[in-house]
Amino acid sequence: MKSQFLLDKSITFLNHGSFGACPKPIFEEFQRFQLELETEPVQFIQKKQIGYLKAARESLAKYIGCEAPDLYFTPNPTFAINTIMRSIDLQVGDEILTTNHEYGAMDRTWNFYCKKSGAKYIRQKISLPIISKEKILEEFWKGFTSKTKVIFLNQISSATALIFPVKEICDKAQELGLITIIDGAHVPGHINLSIQELNPDYYTGTLHKWMLAPKGSSFLYVKKEFQNDLDPLVVSWGYESIAPGESQFLDYHENQGTRDVSAFICTPAVINFLEKNNWKQKSSECKQIVLNNYQRFCDLLGTQPICPITNEFLGQMASIPVKTDKPQELKDVLYDKYNIQIPVMPLNGNVYIRYSINAYNSQEDLDVLYAALEDIIATTDLIKT
CATH class of the missing domain: 3.40.640.10 (Type I PLP-dependent aspartate aminotransferase-like (Major domain))
Structure with a gap:
């Protein structure tokens, strides 16, 4: 489905939740x-x-x-x-x-x-x-x-x-x-x-x-x-x-x-x-990718899930707690250095990295994010684990 969208192909786009993305026919x-x-x-x-x-x-x-x-x-x-x-x-x-x-x-x-x-x-x-x-x-x-x-x-x-x-x-x-x-x-x-x-x-x-x-x-x-x-x-x-x-x-x-x-x-x-593109099925597949990766990212970041990892509480996006004092800087580094578009959001004294998965995404996109976070943890003080 990636070819159906106008998104910049040089960017790993994991932020559908903010403003969406419009396919070419629409x-x-x-x-x-x-x-x-x-x-x-x-x-x-x-x-x-x-x-x-x-x-x-x-x-x-x-x-x-x-x-x-x-x-x-x-x-x-x-x-x-x-x-x-x-x-x-x-x-x-x-x-x-x-x-x-x-x-x-x-x-x-x-x-x-x-x-x-x-x-x-x-x-x-x-x-x-x-x-x-x-x-x-x-x-x-x-x-x-x-x-x-x-x-x-x-x-x-x-x-x-x-x-x-x-x-x-x-x-x-x-x-x-x-x-x-x-x-x-x-x-x-x-x-x-x-x-x-x-x-x-x-x-x-x-x-x-x-x-x-x-x-x-x-x-x-x-x-x-x-x-x-x-x-x-x-x-x-x-x-x-x-x-x-x-x-x-x-x-x-x-x-x-x-x-x-x-x-x-x-x-x-x-x-x-x-309807033409069987979006309910695509949505279901995206939701499974979200669930499959949640614990993996929590383990990497040294944090705990904020809810049971089920479709009762999670859809096509998930927020992973991250220990950082510099959420905006972390967001900027992910984009400027690693070409990953993803929000890093503070709320109630905590900070979350929220990934969204839509039909143009794949497991490989989350693997890119995982590798970037591994590198940031190893080379900077932006994330505490």
Whole structure:
């Protein structure tokens, strides 16, 4: 599959999780739409765009298990979460219960809105190593109080690459009458997703990561009873529209002035590529490579796994604890000297090297990383073992 991607072949690319990678056929479709837009922008924006977006929503909804009128496209999950936060009417003393494994941009966004509203952002500690799903749930709900209003949770964490028991948390949150907001940035195309089964109030995910779409393609799902309460992040022609469309929800959030929606409307081509290339099987093979190598890297680095080495907690990426005081320097050395693109990420006082495996990767890529780390350990003081 490596020949299907545009990635620099001189780089060992083990960082699909950050921004994804787009195959040539999908990128060509993306450029085709951009050319169509530039060839006749008025006709495209005023006439064709609405139909293209509807077709894209319908194909995506079928893929992620929800109804097409209940979602719209956003550039990224941060945009989606900002939209939600502006509309949930946080009051002084309200609490948002989350974990200490959330994405840094989300932590910052919640902190911004909590400072504005007087609400509190509760980063409940989930201990490492993970012992079991039941232990995660026990620790998480210790953060619940009578003031908890919102549950916010990433389904797959960024720095620690762990899969969280979102279904169980959503079920209990519903019983308690809490608002549930799920950040599924790493989920679509990575692990099985049925939004209908999870039953969150809000769910955001990316297409440009594991679904292989062009950069800047994500979505926000909103349960029907919350849709008319969701204010647009950008007020434009869709507000009090003179030509109302399918719903106020879509008018407010799809019709936001001049912008290039080419990445969004590639979605049917994206899903076609995944189905044509038997991506579920390829994903399964990638997950096995992730599992096969986890303990090997822990042994090399003198650290312990942060979870049971199973598909219950790990997908196509894994984070290996590494003892270093210089995470940025280690990342730079891996890239500048060894041509390896891989994140080295601090979180909660620990540091992790996170490798991602997709269909363009092979065992040889991880062998290159292993040899580089061996050399760094032998020749520098960047890693302590």
